[in-house]
Amino acid sequence: MKTWLLLILASWALRCPAAAVEKLRVSSFSTVLTEIAERVGGERVLVTAHVKRGVDPHEFEPKPSDLKVVSEAQVILLSAKHLEGYVGKLQQSTGTRGKLVEVGNTFASLKIQDQDPDDPGHNHGKNEEDPHWWHSIGCMQKATKTVCETFAEASPADREWFELNASSYRKELTVLASWAKTQVARLPRDKRKLVTSHDAFQYLAKDFGFSIYAIEGISSGEQPSSKKVSRIIALIKAQGVKAIFPESIVNPKVLQEITRETGAKVGGELYADGLGEGAAATYSGMYRSNISTIVDALN
Numbered sequence: 001m002k003t004w005l006l007l008i009l010a011s012w013a014l015r016c017p018a019a020a021v022e023k024l025r026v027s028s029f030s031t032v033l034t035e036i037a038e039r040v041g042g043e044r045v046l047v048t049a050h051v052k053r054g055v056d057p058h059e060f061e062p063k064p065s066d067l068k069v070v071s072e073a074q075v076i077l078l079s080a081k082h083l084e085g086y087v088g089k090l091q092q093s094t095g096t097r098g099k100l101v102e103v104g105n106t107f108a109s110l111k112i113q114d115q116d117p118d119d120p121g122h123n124h125g126k127n128e129e130d131p132h133w134w135h136s137i138g139c140m141q142k143a144t145k146t147v148c149e150t151f152a153e154a155s156p157a158d159r160e161w162f163e164l165n166a167s168s169y170r171k172e173l174t175v176l177a178s179w180a181k182t183q184v185a186r187l188p189r190d191k192r193k194l195v196t197s198h199d200a201f202q203y204l205a206k207d208f209g210f211s212i213y214a215i216e217g218i219s220s221g222e223q224p225s226s227k228k229v230s231r232i233i234a235l236i237k238a239q240g241v242k243a244i245f246p247e248s249i250v251n252p253k254v255l256q257e258i259t260r261e262t263g264a265k266v267g268g269e270l271y272a273d274g275l276g277e278g279a280a281a282t283y284s285g286m287y288r289s290n291i292s293t294i295v296d297a298l299n
Contacts, residue, residue, distance in 0.1 A: 027073040031274035080104035083131035136203035195244040200272035243267030243297035267297030
């Protein structure tokens, strides 16, 4: 009887191996990092996406329910480069239990010179970090490596699994980069002028040789001065810019005013601050949408 009982218990354990394995608990405060975490971790991680698709990360503030989840997380992922102003709250919530990783701080930043000296809310003459690093596929490759290494440290037994998944994801990013290079090559360099709602595409500009003319500042909440809008209008007219681009989560009212003054068309919405919905719900979908929208409108 005892032998039969042992055989039954062993058979049940083989059929339900996951029941005995605790998943790595991850809190993500970036839609892009949520995708990286899910792709690298697969079934070995439990990812909580605190910032949802379509939500402006500049305006996000964690709720008590978010902080409760963070207090039980083993890894907390942040975009960093000063995007999240609530890092202190998260550190207090997790104490020394979870590892807080500011992913964007693991690679070099691009600096943006203040473009609006007439705006009293800006630090005139000072450079600011552009926190929108995910618009460079090279930075995505580095972020994937950082997440992989972090997961492997937190769960050493799963290192090979994480590394295999990270390698697969990086290969997809390499294919995406090749596609993007081919698409942008269709656009003459003298047409690579990008007028956007706020200053979020410096990494893309560096990769592909675009000049960026942003109406707002780094944060989508920064409103432009009337003098800056006038300068943008004059620039569009002088350089013959064919299209301007609103963003998926920004009110395009000022852009509409500029189109009336310049005759430039609205080139289509760009996803500036993370993943969107529908076809833009994945990084590849978001990136392809942005590149296609820009090239088609300016070419």
